Each structure stands twice: as structure tokens, then as C-alpha cells.
Amino acid sequence: MRVELVNTGTELLLGDTINTNAAWIGQRLAALGIQVARQTIVPDGAIIRTAIAEAAQRSDVVLVSGGLGPTNDDLTRESTAELLKLPMALNDGVMAHLNEYFAKRGKPVSEATKRQAMVPTGASVMPNPFGTAPGLYFPATLGAPLSWNAHIFLLPGPPRELKPMIENEVEPRLREWLPDGASRRVLYLKVTGVGESDIVEAVEKQLEAIAGLDLGYCIRGGDVDVRLAGPQSAVDAGAAIVRAAFSDCITSEDRRIIEEVVVQLLTERGEWLSTAESCTGGTIASRITDVSGSSRVFGHGWVTYANEAKQQHLGVPAELFEKHGAVSEEVARAMAEGALKHSGADHALSVTGIAGPTGGTAEKPVGTVWIALASKNTETWTLKRFYPGARDRFKLLTSQAALDLLRRRLSGIARRL
């Protein structure tokens, strides 16, 4: 099945908005085994008509997003109706939705907005619970007189309106049209602490030998998502291979990121975490508190960037700095144990390292970092890592390694030195 995307939006071409919709749609379709064949972005206005016609002539399905709004240069609906020579008529259901939508907000329905209730004859309305413009579906048969045979979907541009419509209206139809659509499964194994090339080397040959399995990798936020798609049996076989090779590195199988996993593990155990951060400067605490419900597991954190702060608030002995330096196993350990003591938490994570670009030495180059995890009634774990490169990447990977150390302890898995 050949699918093309057409986006309308001057803001995308001016670079004022990054096209995250396209990547999201790409992932959803890849999960169905469809690789988007082409993506075309054109400005707001009448050029959308040409772009849709070109894509429809080449494709089985065209997903068009944007240009359904109330302003003068939102012409996607009208352009498609013209192309297919379909008369438009006011749709009572959409009009009722608009009336209700604006009544809730205490505003009248403007004349411009009423255009959104005009529906080309033969097109189906796809409801938009999160906005005013409904989606429209034009079955392939409507294009037949014009020498093409493509299903055309018109979708709203804002992500919070587009995404549910793709999931609820577009994907079920695609599944119907795909030979194996109904039985197709997708699984994401999130692997932490292992590089893509190591994963490829360890499992790709075995995975490629599984008939009907589509394999993909997505690197994001310091993790690699291994995407397995296909019939249930193929996905199961693929998952077994990845689990056998990387069981202890698989953070989640449901796309949850590591801070969500850690907060859940702590919540289940009724335990508390504290943090003592030097080089990550609050990134670990910030990631933990990104998770709703984190106030049940996280109460006390320190950002001890200066050595005086490490001494004063965490009780790190002054002589450790003289003897071993601030970036050392000993200081990391003392920071974690100090945070554990002063917070009363069950676990405390600490990091101390050199984020750069300055501050490195031959012995401790930029990118060097020590991580420690102190827990009540257990030995303190320490870990050395080396993440040279940009400052933001250093903070991301260091916080990732620290959270993974905690995940391992909470899950009863050995640490990975």
C-alpha cells in the first residue's frame, strides 16, 4: 500500500514550527508495516490542490493535514471538493458540534467558522472532539472519474487534534485495507545503556530471519526503541530474541520512559528517593518531577554545584576533595550517603562530573562522571561513565545512567559496570 503525506502550513516552510506531526505519523504507519512513500509540504493557499492531485495519482492513500481552519488561506476542504468536482452542503451534525463547542466557551459561531460545517457530497465526516474542524474522508471511488484511485483523508494540523483522529479514524481503515492489518501487532522494546550498533550486532541477523517481522530502531532520549511489527507470532519470536540478549537493559515494553518506570517502582514499594546533583545541575530531579505522582516518592533534592555546597549541605568531608578531587568515586559516594541521611529517603542518587567544555584534565577529561546510589541497609553502588560531547548530551546521558542504576536496584538486577 503506497501512502503519501501532504502537509499544508506556511509556518512549516518558514521554520517557525518543527514538523513533529510527520515523524509521529511516520512511526504510527511504520508500526502497521507501511513506509510513507513521500512527504510534501506546501504553503497555505491554493497550491494544496496541485499537491493533493499529484500525490493522489501516485498513491493508494493520501493523508493531508492542515488548512481546515476558518481563515482565508485555509483551502484544503474547498480545493479537494473542486478537484473531485463534488458539491458542498452544510452538515447538520458538524454544525451542531460547532454550536456546542462555542456555546461551552461562551462565544458565538462566526461566519468564517461556519465554513467548517460544509461537507463535500460523498465524503465522510471524521469527528474532532478536540477542535472545531472535522476531518473528512474521501473514498477512492470518488476519484475514479479523474483517473486515480486513492483514498484521501483531510486532517487538522494541530497535533492534539490530528493524533486522536489518526488513531481512531485513519488507522482502523488502513488495517481493514491491509492484507494482514487486523492481525498485525507492534511492540516497542526500550533498551537503555546499550548503543544501536551493539544491538544491531547482537540480534539483527536473527531478527531478520523471522518471516513477516518488520524491524526498526528509533534513538531518542538516550535510549534505543527496538520496534518489532508483524503477525503476533513473529513479534513474539522477535521479542524473545531481544529479551534473551538484553533482558536487564529493557526498561519498558510499553514506551514508558525510565523516569516513569522508576517512579512507578518506587510507588509500588512505598519508598522515597533523594538526589544530590553536581554536574547534572538538577536534571535528575527535574526528570523525576516531570512524572505526575512523583510527590509520593520524591521530597528532597540538592543541586550542589560548588564544593562548599557538597560539604555544607551533604556533609562531604573536606579532605575528600583534597585527596581525590571533586570528581571521584569517594565524593560521589559521600554525596549519595549524605543525601540519604539528610533527607531520610530510602534511596539517594548522586552525580559528580565534568560537563565541559572547560575543566577537564589529562587524567579526568571532559565527560568523566561518577554516579553513586545509596540505599538504606544496602551497600552503596558507584559507577564511572565517560560521555564526552556537548553539554546537553552529557546531562541527558548521565541522568539516564543514574536513573538506570536505580531501576536496576529496584528491580533486583545487577548493575552494569
Next chain:
Amino acid sequence: MRVELVNTGTELLLGDTINTNAAWIGQRLAALGIQVARQTIVPDGAIIRTAIAEAAQRSDVVLVSGGLGPTNDDLTRESTAELLKLPMALNDGVMAHLNEYFAKRGKPVSEATKRQAMVPTGASVMPNPFGTAPGLYFPATLGAPLSWNAHIFLLPGPPRELKPMIENEVEPRLREWLPDGASRRVLYLKVTGVGESDIVEAVEKQLEAIAGLDLGYCIRGGDVDVRLAGPQSAVDAGAAIVRAAFSDCITSEDRRIIEEVVVQLLTERGEWLSTAESCTGGTIASRITDVSGSSRVFGHGWVTYANEAKQQHLGVPAELFEKHGAVSEEVARAMAEGALKHSGADHALSVTGIAGPTGGTAEKPVGTVWIALASKNTETWTLKRFYPGARDRFKLLTSQAALDLLRRRLSGIARRL
């Protein structure tokens, strides 16, 4: 001047990579007064030939990125040479660059890599100091026999290779070809704490009356970048209007973000900052420590998510929680003043609020937040804000408002209640 972008890259269509290059190029060209007319993304492989030919027939300039690498499906160079019927020859300069590049890394130049030194006759090499594949420029005259007249640029896909090549090789040529290219200027006024619609309402009419001024808005990270482009005199006239309306809200005129501005202001004054964060959970500290050199201005920070932490580490009196609640002006003030005292810093920022989605009440709904700034020998400033909505957005906007409060104090500007 009509410019189109063509990207090759299966990873973009699968959604494994977000197309940030396209937005970046769009912004650079918008600054020159050029709106990208169309953007086309195709998979790796031979289809790139069709996409380039289509774009070249419609355009004056085609910017192609990706597909210059050493693997089998990197076919951009060969496809363009075939299209234009140009023979390829080994280029000694590129070969010398490849030899040097790999010698530095102690690796041999593979046969596959040598393909990158093949240059179509008539094309100019654009050096790539950050990678192996050079860029190639095909002057419009080379396409004339084929009924088009477009300049074609082949550029590498990785952002750190693409961006300098656009700046150093593509933009100077575009400026030459534009009627006002050489004299064209661009200015970004970063406005903090004011919504786009308020900016539009206050200044858009006046700005649109300036002949030759191109105006754009880019909303990112809680700020609005007002982009003014055109002849120097038009940009100056536009900037004067925006400055008159929003002088105290303009964070920077050189694209620096607020944490960079604040770290620089503190550095210039030789002053120290401390942070005491509840609902932002370390986001302010993390943003500050994203800036290289922040260790000279930031030493001590607290993440006091729990009330006990606010009492224990910052000395917030227990009766304040009973009397006013944790989310109150009084607690914010006591947190900031406690952080100032316990850190010895010159300034201390605090925040306490309800990030949601739970924890709101009728009196203090989700999104309510109090911010305080305590400074040595000065009155403490407090500020109430209301940012309902998603948790990550709440943290972003709250940290933005806190950093802006500090920027105002450091710049001698009144706060905005």
C-alpha cells in the same frame, strides 16, 4: 526567487528522526526574505532523481540534503550527475581531505568512502570540514539543455555538517542572486512574558506599514522571537517600534535564551545565584547549569518538593503551611530568603505551585504558582502566575517567569505583576 528543499532519508519518513534541518533552513532563508516554496521528502535510493528533476523544473534554486554518504542507497551525487548527463571524475582536493580525515582517526579510507571524492564535471566542490562528504554546487547553466534553469546544491544530511555549509557556501550565493541580498539584514527580538497575540495587536499594523520589512514570529521555549528582515533602515525602523512597545520584555537581540542572558549578567556583576524549587523540581537549576560557565555564578540549589524539606533545609516556619498553605506568597518568600541565607548567594529564586494534574482546589486551581526572588540588601519580590495545562508546559513557563524576574532585577527593570 523560488527555492525548494528536497530531503532524502528513509529515517525521516519512518519518523525515527524529526526533520529539524528543514525548520532551520526555513528560518535562515526567511531571514533572507525567501519563503521555501515546497519541501519534498523521499526515501533513500533512486527516487531522489525524480524528486530533484521535478523540483528543478519548478524552481530557481533546489537545496537537496542527504544521500551523499558511502552506503549503497546514498545515490544523490550519482543521480544528479545522470540527470544532467555529466561524467564523474576523481577530485584530488576531496581525496586529500578524505585521506587526512581518516589518517587523523587512524583508519584506512574504504573503497565505499572513495565514491565521495567523485565529482561531476562542471559542479563545484563545497568543502565539509565536519565530515567526509563534500557538498556539490551545480550552476543553473548546467541544466539548460534539459529545459530547466535551476541552481542545484547537494548538501550532507547531518545537522553539524549541513548548517555550516548553508551559512558559508549557500547563503553567500543566494545573497548575490537576490536584488537586495547584499544589503539585507535580519534581527531577532526575543520577547519574554508576552503572548504572540498581544505582540501582534500592539505592533503588527505599524510594522506592516514599513516598506520592505519582512515580519515573522517564532514561538519557542516560552518566548516569542519577532523576526525583522529587510534593508537596514527598515529593520531599524521596525526594531524601534517593537522596542518602544516592549522594551522591558526584550530578553535578547542576538537569539540568546534567557538562561544565557542571566548567567552573563551575574558573571558581569560577580554575583551568585541560588535556587529553591518546589513544583519546578530542579528545572530552573538545570536550565542555569545548561550554560557553560555557570559554575562561576551558581553553587547551591535545593529541590524541596516535600513541605518537610522546605522546613528542614530552607527554614520555612511550620506555621506558614498551616496558615497560608504550601502554595502561597508567604512560603515562596520564606523559601527564597532561606535559600539566600543558607547558600550565601547574592540572589535566590524560589517557586512553589501546583503542577497538576491533581492537587488543585477551587481557591488554588492546578496551574497556580508563586515565585519569589530574594537578594542581598534589597526587598524580596514575589509574583503570582497561573499556567494551567500540561505539566511540562507548566514547568517551562514557571521557570521562564522566575528567570525573567531575576533578569529584571539584574538589569534594573521593574517587575511585571
